[in-house]
Structure formats: structure tokens, C-alpha cells
Amino acid sequence: MASTSLTLLQRRLMSHHATIGIVGLGYVGLPLAVGFARAGFSVIGIDVDAKRVAAVNRGDSYILDIAGADLRPLVRAGSLRATAEERALDRCDVVIICVPTPLRKTREPDISFIVDAADRIARHLHRGELIILESTTYPGTTEELILPRLDGRRFKVGRDFFLAFSPERVDPGNRQFTTTNIPKVVGGQTPRCSALAKRLYEQIVPRVVTVSSTRAAEMVKLLENTFRSVNIGLVNEMALMCHRLNLNVWEIIDAAKTKPFGFMPFYPGPGLGGHCLPIDPIYLSWKARMHGFEARFIELAAQVNEYMPHYVVERLGAALNEAGQALKGSRVLLVGMAYKKNVNDIRESPALEIARLLGERGARVAYHDPHVPGLRLDAVSLRSQPLTPALLKRQQAVVIVTDHDRVNYARLLQHARLVLDTRNRLHGVRGRAKVVTL
Numbered sequence: 001m002a003s004t005s006l007t008l009l010q011r012r013l014m015s016h017h018a019t020i021g022i023v024g025l026g027y028v029g030l031p032l033a034v035g036f037a038r039a040g041f042s043v044i045g046i047d048v049d050a051k052r053v054a055a056v057n058r059g060d061s062y063i064l065d066i067a068g069a070d071l072r073p074l075v076r077a078g079s080l081r082a083t084a085e086e087r088a089l090d091r092c093d094v095v096i097i098c099v100p101t102p103l104r105k106t107r108e109p110d111i112s113f114i115v116d117a118a119d120r121i122a123r124h125l126h127r128g129e130l131i132i133l134e135s136t137t138y139p140g141t142t143e144e145l146i147l148p149r150l151d152g153r154r155f156k157v158g159r160d161f162f163l164a165f166s167p168e169r170v171d172p173g174n175r176q177f178t179t180t181n182i183p184k185v186v187g188g189q190t191p192r193c194s195a196l197a198k199r200l201y202e203q204i205v206p207r208v209v210t211v212s213s214t215r216a217a218e219m220v221k222l223l224e225n226t227f228r229s230v231n232i233g234l235v236n237e238m239a240l241m242c243h244r245l246n247l248n249v250w251e252i253i254d255a256a257k258t259k260p261f262g263f264m265p266f267y268p269g270p271g272l273g274g275h276c277l278p279i280d281p282i283y284l285s286w287k288a289r290m291h292g293f294e295a296r297f298i299e300l301a302a303q304v305n306e307y308m309p310h311y312v313v314e315r316l317g318a319a320l321n322e323a324g325q326a327l328k329g330s331r332v333l334l335v336g337m338a339y340k341k342n343v344n345d346i347r348e349s350p351a352l353e354i355a356r357l358l359g360e361r362g363a364r365v366a367y368h369d370p371h372v373p374g375l376r377l378d379a380v381s382l383r384s385q386p387l388t389p390a391l392l393k394r395q396q397a398v399v400i401v402t403d404h405d406r407v408n409y410a411r412l413l414q415h416a417r418l419v420l421d422t423r424n425r426l427h428g429v430r431g432r433a434k435v436v437t438l
């Protein structure tokens with residue numbers, strides 16, 4: 001029985017006749033759905049957000065990395081469609097879960113989206129189906145949360161259905177590395193599960209690396225993101241230290257990175273943002289604590305990184321003070337609200353925290369971001385202001401929080417009085433404004 005299910009699915013995967021269900025059509029799920037549809041698979045996107053479902057079915061993309069022009073032909077050809085109906089799961093040979101994994105207010109993992117998706121999948125589980133979790137989560141999630149919901153008297157894992165974890169590694173806004181050219185890592189619940197998951201991804205990516213278990217695959221992603229968050233924490237601390245020692249941290253990094261081995265440059269900034277770096281390592285430290293292990297590097301890096309928005313406000317206060325002014329009552333323009341350059345994602349963005357802190361200190365905050373036309377800060381709605389000479393002249397200070405390419409930095413330098421450049425974007429650019437770096 002097991003080998004029949006396996007062989008049948010393998011054949012359907014290799015002939016691209018399998019129907020792929022993607023649960024969660026966000027930054028991760030939509031590009032993945034497009035990747036499979038482009039490879040000739042029939043793809044059904046399942047999302048609880050009716051607006052997203054309608055947008056996909058119109059061929060309108062709401063994700064920066066996917067152009068409407070790429071989506072429309074796939075929708076028109078019937079290779080990709082979206083629905084909010086969980087019954088669609090009945091028709092899927094493969095289901096890939098790409099739902100959010102945020103933190104609760106208590107800073108504990110909120111795995112409710114995974115649980116909800118797994119419950120829906122369980123209600124429609126059928127023989128020969130392959131289920132893969134791609135959401136970033138703590139080691140053990142697939143085995144402890146998903147497996148018990150699917151494996152039982154009717155269906156046995158590795159025999160009647162197959163279960164694996166494969167971390168998503170997409171980097172929104174990165175044009176060089178995309179969903180279909182970044183190698184995939186897979187770990188199955190059984191060797192058969194691994195083999196099937198590998199076969200699936202081989203149809204759309206050039207390299208698939210298999211690890212020994214779902215737990216190992218979950219841990220791979222957390223190592224990758226913890227590596228970044230710890231190194232950013234280290235370099236942020238270097239920035240604080242260099243300022244105290246009257247050294248320019250950017251000069252130090254530029255020189256250090258000329259070493260051709262054993263060094264990899266990371267850069268300081270206003271703090272971490274996005275759905276991954278501020279959150280994923282906390283998933284890992286939470287799980288480690290359950291096992292009586294204190295993940296010290298993770299906690300320390302989080303402390304340093306979370307301090308950075310406060311540090312930006314402190315440095316701005318000091319710079320204004322030097323000019324004989326106070327934060328209270330000053331007009332401050334934040335440039336770049338997204339958490340990183342050239343994207344429109346403001347989730348966990350340090351710019352929001354900086355705006356909040358400035359507001360608490362009595363500053364009058366406005367913002368300019370070509371990718372974020374409007375946002376809500378607590379109960380207040382803000383709109384991106386056009387970067388006009390008049391706007392710049394009205395400000396006591398401008399803070400470059402995110403260094404998008406589509407910002408007129410020459411104009412900014414020409415008309416601003418004081419600029420705090422948290423990204424060293426203005427390095428080597430001349431203008432009239434006084435520029436302070438981290």
C-alpha cells in the first residue's frame with residue numbers, strides 16, 4: 001500500500017500533473033505558488049483573507065516580488081487560482097503550509113495559525129497526500145503539532161500520507177536570489193517523506209539538501225536567522241562602542257571586510273524588523289528554555305538590537321542639543337518606514353518604534369517613504385509626505401531610518417538642516433546639511 005501511494009505521487013510530481021495546494025498566500029506562499037504554476041503544476045492557493053483571494057483571482061499581486069504581469073497569465077491559463085474554501089484541500093496531492101508564526105504579547109510563539117491550518121488539512125486528509133510545513137518555527141513543531149493531528153487509525157505517516165518540513169528562505173526585495181534559485185532544505189518524518197519532499201522541490205529549484213528529520217530542518221532555518229540576528233547585534237554593539245571611543249564604525253567595517261577569509265561584513269542600523277529576524281530566534285530560545293537551556297547569545301543580541309531605536313532617539317536628541325534645540329516641539333522627518341530598503345513591509349519595523357519614542361518626547365513626526373503611502377501608528381493615521389524643499393526646510397531634523405534607493409538624497413542634503421543617517425547612506429555625498437551617523 002505504502003509503495004503504491006509513494007510511486008503514484010512520485011509519478012505525478014515528476015510529470016507535473018500533481019495539484020499543489022498552498023495554504024497562506026503571503027510573502028512566502030504567493031511566490032511559491034507562482035513558482036509551481038510556472039513549472040506547469042496546477043496550483044490552488046488557500047487563504048482565509050478574502051481580499052487576497054480575490055486579488056489573486058483577478059491577477060493582481062499585493063507582494064512586491066511578484067509582478068501582476070507574471071501572475072495574470074498563470075491565472076488566465078487556470079494554472080493558479082485562489083480560494084478561501086477549505087474543501088479545495090480535497091483536490092490537492094501536495095499541501096504546503098506558509099502561514100504566519102508571530103509572537104504573542106508575552107513573547108511566546110503564537111502557533112495558532114499552524115494549528116488552524118493543520119486542523120483544516122486533517123479534515124480533508126486523503127491517501128497518498130504530501131504535507132509540508134514551510135513556516136518558520138521551533139524545532140519539534142511538525143512532529144509535535146502537525147503529526148498527531150494527521151496520524152491515527154485511518155492514516156499512517158510514511159505509509160498512507162507523507163509529512164515533511166522545508167524552511168522558506170525567501171528574501172523579499174532580493175532580485176538575485178528568489179524562491180526558485182535558492183537551494184531548499186528538507187527533512188521528512190520518515191525517509192519516504194524526505195524522498196517525496198525532495199522530489200517535489202527538485203521540480204522548481206536547482207538543489208535540494210536532505211537532513212535527517214523535520215526537527216533538523218526546522219533548526220537549520222533558526223540557525224540561519226539566529227546567525228544574522230547575533231551578528232547584527234554584535235555590530236550594533238560595535239557601533240555603540242565606536243561612538244564612545246570616538247571612532248567611525250563604518251570605516252572600521254569597510255577596512256575589516258578587505259580580509260578575504262574569516263570575516264563577513266554586517267552593518268549597524270536602527271534595529272531589526274520584518275517577520276523573521278526579530279521573531280525567529282525567540283522561537284528557538286523559547287523552545288531551548290523548555291528543555292532547561294538558556295540561549296544566551298540570542299537573548300543578548302535581542303537586547304542590543306531592541307535598544308537601537310532608543311539609541312537613535314538618544315543620538316538625535318544629542319545632535320539637536322548641540323544645535324541649541326530640544327526634541328520637544330521639534331519637527332522630525334523620518335525617511336524610510338519599511339523595515340529594509342526597497343520593500344513595502346513595515347512589520348516590526350524599527351521606524352515605528354522610533355516614531356513612537358519621538359512622539360512621547362514631544363517631537364512632531366512626519367515621514368517620507370516611496371514604498372509606504374500610508375500607515376497607522378497606534379490610533380493615528382499617517383501619510384507619506386512628498387520630499388519637497390519646503391517640507392525639508394520646515395524640519396529641525398531628518399532621520400534616514402531605511403535607505404530606499406527611490407529617495408532623492410541630493411535634495412534631502414541640499415535642504416535639510418540636520419540629518420541623522422542610521423544607514424551611512426550619505427557616505428561620500430556632499431550637501432549643506434550637517435550629517436551625523438550612528
Ligand SMILES: NC(=O)c1ccc[n+]([C@@H]2O[C@H](COP(=O)([O-])OP(=O)(O)OC[C@H]3O[C@@H](n4cnc5c(N)ncnc54)[C@H](O)[C@@H]3O)[C@@H](O)[C@H]2O)c1
Pocket residue numbers: 023024025026027028029046047048049052098099100101113116117134135136137168169170171172275276
Ligand atoms: N516574509 C519573509 O521574508 C519570510 C521569509 C522566510 C520565512 N518566512 C516565514 O514564512 C511564514 C509566512 O510568512 P509570510 O511573510 O509569508 O506571512 P504573511 O503574513 O505575508 O502571509 C501569511 C498568509 O497566511 C494567511 N493565513 C493565516 N492563517 C491561515 C489559515 N489558517 N489558512 C489559510 N491561510 C491563512 C494570511 O491571511 C496571509 O495571507 C512565517 O512563518 C515566516 O516566518 C517569512
